[in-house]
Amino acid sequence: MYKSMEQEITTPYVIGLDMGGTNSIFGIVDQRGTIKSQTAIKTRAYPDVKDYVKAAVEALQPSIDLVGGIQNIKGMGIGAPNGNFYTGNIEYAANLVWQGIVPIAQLFEDALGIPTRVTNDANAAAMGEMTYGVARGMKNFIMITLGTGVGSGIVVDGKIVYGSDGFAGELGHFVVDHTSAGRKCGCGRSGCLETYCSATGVARTAREMLENSSADSLLRKLNPEEITSFDVFKAAEQGDAIALDIFEFTGKLLGTACADFTTFNTPEAFVFFGGLTKAGDYLMNPLRKAYDDNVLNIFKGKAKLLISALNGSEAAVLGASALGWE
Amino acid sequence: MYKSMEQEITTPYVIGLDMGGTNSIFGIVDQRGTIKSQTAIKTRAYPDVKDYVKAAVEALQPSIDLVGGIQNIKGMGIGAPNGNFYTGNIEYAANLVWQGIVPIAQLFEDALGIPTRVTNDANAAAMGEMTYGVARGMKNFIMITLGTGVGSGIVVDGKIVYGSDGFAGELGHFVVDHTSAGRKCGCGRSGCLETYCSATGVARTAREMLENSSADSLLRKLNPEEITSFDVFKAAEQGDAIALDIFEFTGKLLGTACADFTTFNTPEAFVFFGGLTKAGDYLMNPLRKAYDDNVLNIFKGKAKLLISALNGSEAAVLGASALGWE
Numbered sequence: 242m243y244k245s246m247e248q249e250i251t252t253p254y255v256i257g258l259d260m261g262g263t264n265s266i267f268g269i270v271d272q273r274g275t276i277k278s279q280t281a282i283k284t285r286a287y288p289d290v291k292d293y294v295k296a297a298v299e300a301l302q303p304s305i306d307l308v309g310g311i312q313n314i315k316g317m318g319i320g321a322p323n324g325n326f327y328t329g330n331i332e333y334a335a336n337l338v339w340q341g342i343v344p345i346a347q348l349f350e351d352a353l354g355i356p357t358r359v360t361n362d363a364n365a366a367a368m369g370e371m372t373y374g375v376a377r378g379m380k381n382f383i384m385i386t387l388g389t390g391v392g393s394g395i396v397v398d399g400k401i402v403y404g405s406d407g408f409a410g411e412l413g414h415f416v417v418d419h420t421s422a423g424r425k426c427g428c429g430r431s432g433c434l435e436t437y438c439s440a441t442g443v444a445r446t447a448r449e450m451l452e453n454s455s456a457d458s459l460l461r462k463l464n465p466e467e468i469t470s471f472d473v474f475k476a477a478e479q480g481d482a483i484a485l486d487i488f489e490f491t492g493k494l495l496g497t498a499c500a501d502f503t504t505f506n507t508p509e510a511f512v513f514f515g516g517l518t519k520a521g522d523y524l525m526n527p528l529r530k531a532y533d534d535n536v537l538n539i540f541k542g543k544a545k546l547l548i549s550a551l552n553g554s555e556a557a558v559l560g561a562s563a564l565g566w567e
Numbered sequence: 568m569y570k571s572m573e574q575e576i577t578t579p580y581v582i583g584l585d586m587g588g589t590n591s592i593f594g595i596v597d598q599r600g601t602i603k604s605q606t607a608i609k610t611r612a613y614p615d616v617k618d619y620v621k622a623a624v625e626a627l628q629p630s631i632d633l634v635g636g637i638q639n640i641k642g643m644g645i646g647a648p649n650g651n652f653y654t655g656n657i658e659y660a661a662n663l664v665w666q667g668i669v670p671i672a673q674l675f676e677d678a679l680g681i682p683t684r685v686t687n688d689a690n691a692a693a694m695g696e697m698t699y700g701v702a703r704g705m706k707n708f709i710m711i712t713l714g715t716g717v718g719s720g721i722v723v724d725g726k727i728v729y730g731s732d733g734f735a736g737e738l739g740h741f742v743v744d745h746t747s748a749g750r751k752c753g754c755g756r757s758g759c760l761e762t763y764c765s766a767t768g769v770a771r772t773a774r775e776m777l778e779n780s781s782a783d784s785l786l787r788k789l790n791p792e793e794i795t796s797f798d799v800f801k802a803a804e805q806g807d808a809i810a811l812d813i814f815e816f817t818g819k820l821l822g823t824a825c826a827d828f829t830t831f832n833t834p835e836a837f838v839f840f841g842g843l844t845k846a847g848d849y850l851m852n853p854l855r856k857a858y859d860d861n862v863l864n865i866f867k868g869k870a871k872l873l874i875s876a877l878n879g880s881e882a883a884v885l886g887a888s889a890l891g892w893e
Contacts, residue, residue: 400724404834405707405869409707410831411863414830415827430863501741537737538754538755543731
């Protein structure tokens, strides 16, 4: 009796859903950011989104029971490709089987009876950092996710910037090279930040540098088309000069871009997250130097450049779950 | 008796101060944005800021009396170089006679006994558009002021973005050319937007284009060092090809930059203000085209590109006064 009263008072849990094109990972999370229980289903296995939601609820039920039932869960947060916070919909997500507009928040609200919010994965990551991570207590920061693409979540006055349409914070598609040399981007334009500073961008840089140089490199042992950013990292750890140059180029470009981004909301910090951050100082040293070299004088020394401390595999679920507290 | 009751109920007026390095213009403004009374003093004439405030209050007194006394004034807003909204101070303004940190809001609060807010001139302009101008009712927009420099005020969720330090929204110092060809900027760096898209930037472009071309131009009659953006406008009106090219170049660059800025807060509108906007379609047509050509697909057609409709000479005072309602 005493225990259930305590639970009621603290509304102790939220559900986080990290929805990818392939897998959907659900976690039940407490206020400290501990994932009490986790489960997953295949996103692609359900051509009808209603079947997906049904399967999700079935998969979640044991976890919900484990924390004492749905009455102990305050809300649900979903991080999904093209998730729109304002509408609660997923809108025209190229990587999902469901086409057009999918009212995902409403579907889960109807199925579970708890308030449900949705946003894109980078905004969810920013929420996660603000709620459980290195940005706790910060009111103004910029989250940059360095994965297959580059995503971002911008926080102003303690709130995610969703903009006029719910899709604000697309710094991965900030054009950093407006010349004809700008790299072709999946968005149909050229020169976007993510064509350089994502994991795939690093692999592109590797291919370019290997082609334009005759220097020895461990990377020459690999099929150029199959080089990954992780291969570049491993080579850098061996002191490979070209691998080090690749991270130097990437970090410099990203640091310079962040210096420009500072003019927008003078963040207390940039928080970097995702596979590329595993490169650690190989990436962060040139990034910090380029930031300091390029930022406007009045902003010098003000922003911290941080790597997320959230466990990579859990961070997306935690980030999504953070929306559930709202 | 009836009249004074009505005035009390509507707290009818605010004071706006547009502080420049040379002149300080004060206006008493009603809720519709009508300037009921205006007065001015010389900013430079008072090496001690306390004397400046004393002179300001003396100059304001007849205007205050005119609207029925200080009890009819809700507050005061100041637009000043390097004005910091958070602290109420002017901080290290290069163009003012007072060095270091000046607690300008506190000084006026003490002298007038009404709440006083300060911000920089571009943020004040954004407040003015939101309160009385073309951005009325908008929650997300970006104000770009095109004067001697380029300033900006960014509005997210109906509030100016002041950032972590009170100095956010410095898009004039967004670097649009990171190559060695970037123009030297007064900030000590190179390639800033304002070196191209300010009135002085347009004059620089004119000098460059005249030097790099042998084509006839009305502008060749002028001393290159004395060409102004207004000269370029007058030449464009005569159909001068180089003058038209200058605005084409400027508009294209600004429109491209705005397309990139959209990734931050997906504004409902960009509002352009200042001397350069007098160029009208010469500037706005290439600007609109470049914006449409460069903006990310999902943002296409969403933002309006507007010219401020506030009377130029009154806009700065109106903008500052808008802070007085807060």
